[in-house]
Amino acid sequence: MKQVLTFCMAAVMATGACAQGVEQGDKNAPQFTPAFPNQTRAEAVDSGIALQIEVLAEGLDTPWGVEVLPDGGYLVTERSGSLRIVKNGKVGPPISGTPQVLAQRQGGLLDVALAEDFATSRVIFLTYAKPMEGGMSATAAARAVLSADGISLSDLRDVFVQSPPSPNAMHFGARVVPQGDYLYITTGEHFSTREREYAQDLDKTYGKVVRVTLEGGIAADNPFNSDVWSLGHRNVQGADIRPSDGSLWTLEHGAAGGDELNKIAAGANYGWPVVSYGVNYNGSPIGSGQARHSGFSEPQYYWDPVIAPGGFAFYEGAMFEGWQGNILAASLNPGGLVRLILDGDLVVGEERFFDGDIRVRDVEIDRDGAILILDNSEGRLLRLTPE
Numbered sequence: 001m002k003q004v005l006t007f008c009m010a011a012v013m014a015t016g017a018c019a020q021g022v023e024q025g026d027k028n029a030p031q032f033t034p035a036f037p038n039q040t041r042a043e044a045v046d047s048g049i050a051l052q053i054e055v056l057a058e059g060l061d062t063p064w065g066v067e068v069l070p071d072g073g074y075l076v077t078e079r080s081g082s083l084r085i086v087k088n089g090k091v092g093p094p095i096s097g098t099p100q101v102l103a104q105r106q107g108g109l110l111d112v113a114l115a116e117d118f119a120t121s122r123v124i125f126l127t128y129a130k131p132m133e134g135g136m137s138a139t140a141a142a143r144a145v146l147s148a149d150g151i152s153l154s155d156l157r158d159v160f161v162q163s164p165p166s167p168n169a170m171h172f173g174a175r176v177v178p179q180g181d182y183l184y185i186t187t188g189e190h191f192s193t194r195e196r197e198y199a200q201d202l203d204k205t206y207g208k209v210v211r212v213t214l215e216g217g218i219a220a221d222n223p224f225n226s227d228v229w230s231l232g233h234r235n236v237q238g239a240d241i242r243p244s245d246g247s248l249w250t251l252e253h254g255a256a257g258g259d260e261l262n263k264i265a266a267g268a269n270y271g272w273p274v275v276s277y278g279v280n281y282n283g284s285p286i287g288s289g290q291a292r293h294s295g296f297s298e299p300q301y302y303w304d305p306v307i308a309p310g311g312f313a314f315y316e317g318a319m320f321e322g323w324q325g326n327i328l329a330a331s332l333n334p335g336g337l338v339r340l341i342l343d344g345d346l347v348v349g350e351e352r353f354f355d356g357d358i359r360v361r362d363v364e365i366d367r368d369g370a371i372l373i374l375d376n377s378e379g380r381l382l383r384l385t386p387e
Contacts, residue, residue, distance in 0.1 A: 028257035079108030097153030136165035159216030186236035223267030257304030271296035308333035311362035317369020330360035
């Protein structure tokens with residue numbers, strides 16, 4: 001509580017008043033209360049910053065993931081299956097050698113990340129909906145080498161394939177985050193009432209954060225002697241490493257309410273579908289009908305109603321003074337960019353930009369500290385700077 005009061009006093013000193021929570025509308029699950037102060041509807045913040053938009057690319061086909069190339073330009077995935085380089089205001093042709101994808105419903109070519117040694121190895125990681133026999137599909141992650149001229153991939157091979165395959169092309173999760181000798185991959189539980197239960201099963205990689213070696217092996221110190229790192233997730237579409245302490249954080253979709261920001265701990269169970277701060281789309285209870293229960297890890301923050309989160313990034317850079325360590329999160333519905341201010345692990349403020357105006361799928365930080373967002377509805381790569 002001291003952290004919340006300290007933040008509120010700072011707001012009073014800066015603006016003359018302690019801000020109220022972000023205006024969001026009525027809750028889907030008003031019967032649930034937060035487990036601790038500021039777990040939801042934190043103080044609304046107004047930084048006074050207006051964002052200037054520069055269009056770096058347009059005409060992209062449902063862009064899903066973006067990565068900043070160290071020597072200039074950006075790698076962008078299109079859900080229909082193409083990987084392209086955007087550079088000097090031009091969208092390059094599809095890079096050859098990408099995996100075959102199931103481009104149906106929520107499936108397709110999804111995230112992209114650079115290996116930490118990309119400057120010398122040229123290794124990248126991709127996630128995608130892998131087509132399987134009988135019309136089935138699965139979240140998969142592959143590694144490949146990007147040619148020096150940026151026109152082709154070589155040595156493409158899977159390092160993870162979700163099991164079992166699913167008949168439902170929904171809830172793939174699919175963020176990929178390299179850290180040191182390991183790779184974190186997020187998955188979804190494919191949406192159906194039957195399959196959502198698999199998020200609690202350790203023998204299935206549905207609704208999990210997976211951790212493998214960079215070559216796809218099981219890490220020796222994983223908590224369950226498998227590739228599972230954490231469980232009890234619904235559809236994790238955001239993931240990033242916090243620079244200050246190296247911890248992994250994720251964003252996942254709830255149903256009607258219950259979108260979550262989680263700090264991931266090895267072996268932790270985040271509760272889906274037994275507990276949730278939301279309800280089913282028809283208003284019926286989820287699982288036990290409770291928001292929390294002993295044995296399940298609490299989200300650091302949740303939204304009701306939802307923001308429908310995509311990717312996010314911890315801000316690093318000098319362009320936005322005072323934003324270092326903040327979370328910048330994509331919102332697909334109502335749409336926009338969501339800024340979360342942290343005090344330790346506690347969210348103490350929330351600010352929204354382009355609320356309801358831009359359907360944002362991914363967020364990255366450019367080399368100079370500008371903010372990059374993928375406009376999913378208009379097929380654009382946008383660069384944001386202070387006016």
